[in-house]
Amino acid sequence: MARFTLPRDLYHGKGSLEALKTFEGKRAIICVGGGSMKRFGFLDRAIGYLKEAGMEVEVFEGIEPDPSVETVMRGAAVMEKFQPDWIVAMGGGSPIDAAKAMWIKYEYPDCTFEDMCKVFGLPKLRTKAHFCAISSTSGTATEVTAFSIITNYQDRIKYPIADFEITPDVAIVDPDLAETMPQKLVAHTGMDAITHAIEAYVSTANCNYTDPLAIHAIEMIMNDLVPSYNGDMACRDRMHDAQCLAGMAFSNALLGIVHSMAHKTGAAFEDYGAHIIHGAANAMYLPKVIAFNAKNETAKKRYGVIVDYMGIADKSASDDDKVAALIAYLRKMNDDLNIPHCIKNYGADSYPTENGFVPEEVFLERLPEIAANAILDACTGSNPRIPSQEEMEKLLKCCYYDTEVDF
Numbered sequence: 001m002a003r004f005t006l007p008r009d010l011y012h013g014k015g016s017l018e019a020l021k022t023f024e025g026k027r028a029i030i031c032v033g034g035g036s037m038k039r040f041g042f043l044d045r046a047i048g049y050l051k052e053a054g055m056e057v058e059v060f061e062g063i064e065p066d067p068s069v070e071t072v073m074r075g076a077a078v079m080e081k082f083q084p085d086w087i088v089a090m091g092g093g094s095p096i097d098a099a100k101a102m103w104i105k106y107e108y109p110d111c112t113f114e115d116m117c118k119v120f121g122l123p124k125l126r127t128k129a130h131f132c133a134i135s136s137t138s139g140t141a142t143e144v145t146a147f148s149i150i151t152n153y154q155d156r157i158k159y160p161i162a163d164f165e166i167t168p169d170v171a172i173v174d175p176d177l178a179e180t181m182p183q184k185l186v187a188h189t190g191m192d193a194i195t196h197a198i199e200a201y202v203s204t205a206n207c208n209y210t211d212p213l214a215i216h217a218i219e220m221i222m223n224d225l226v227p228s229y230n231g232d233m234a235c236r237d238r239m240h241d242a243q244c245l246a247g248m249a250f251s252n253a254l255l256g257i258v259h260s261m262a263h264k265t266g267a268a269f270e271d272y273g274a275h276i277i278h279g280a281a282n283a284m285y286l287p288k289v290i291a292f293n294a295k296n297e298t299a300k301k302r303y304g305v306i307v308d309y310m311g312i313a314d315k316s317a318s319d320d321d322k323v324a325a326l327i328a329y330l331r332k333m334n335d336d337l338n339i340p341h342c343i344k345n346y347g348a349d350s351y352p353t354e355n356g357f358v359p360e361e362v363f364l365e366r367l368p369e370i371a372a373n374a375i376l377d378a379c380t381g382s383n384p385r386i387p388s389q390e391e392m393e394k395l396l397k398c399c400y401y402d403t404e405v406d407f
């Protein structure tokens, strides 16, 4: 038996933010990030719509990128005081992910962060509040997924919380919000989205319900991401839908080791002055992981199907040639989006550079621990090939030096 879970309602298209007017409840708390939603007027509009719906509204502001356990606990305390029956999370992946974790703590005050991280082990939510997610970036798709990523800065590790209980009740996918994204964010979130779709399609948990979502997302992202990056707003609008489709796929088909590696390298070099941004990490690691996974016959065939849909190689070509075409295509996308190919060339500003911010000796010293953590990541279990410690270390080295994966 398998389960396929999505939000009960999904409002999409320009102006769909207005759906908030139709909500029923007494008190709504809006959780937002650093200020762009306020600056562009979307926060005020959301407050206005919820008030029009007859609700008392409170705002929890200032959720940082890569939200911390401390922020989650702070937000939950505010909820405990205000007693909302609607949690409305608005912005990029970070405020929505943080609000999901706050929701758990609000419903179960005794639940610790360690309890939350037990994969598919959450108690029943919705005894106090329902959850609406409104995404302003086109990548994480957290508005439709069963996941939340919270960073524990004590051990410099990102922890995924995974349970269908935190799949939002309502998602609002309004492209007006995504039009405000800065160019760099378009690149990173877009590559995150294509990684979601590709990992979901080759995941061992793929199924007939997730495959069409993943494939259609890949075709759309292929056509729309680079023009969106270059300022085409019609493509930007379509990317908002495409990333959401990819999210519906991966929330149910799960992901693979591109994400395991991105989660465990993201904050690992924080003390050297920069994060490896999630989408950029995925963009760099995806071609390497495809080469690694393609040693598994089933995965190789599935990559071949993706390539057939993308139309980037002759249909009669061998699966090996199709895999090579896919890797070359994704690397070209990285070039078009100004994303480096490897950690060695990843600058503190995320752009390609001769000498990246992660020194070689620091990377090598931390490699065994990062590899061990990546294997233990919740995303590893559904990868088509489970790497050994030695293979994971070799794979991460390929991601550091941009060397060929031949094992």
Ligand SMILES: [Fe+2]
Pocket (backbone or CB within 6 Å): 140, 192, 196, 259, 278
């Ligand atoms: Fe992701």
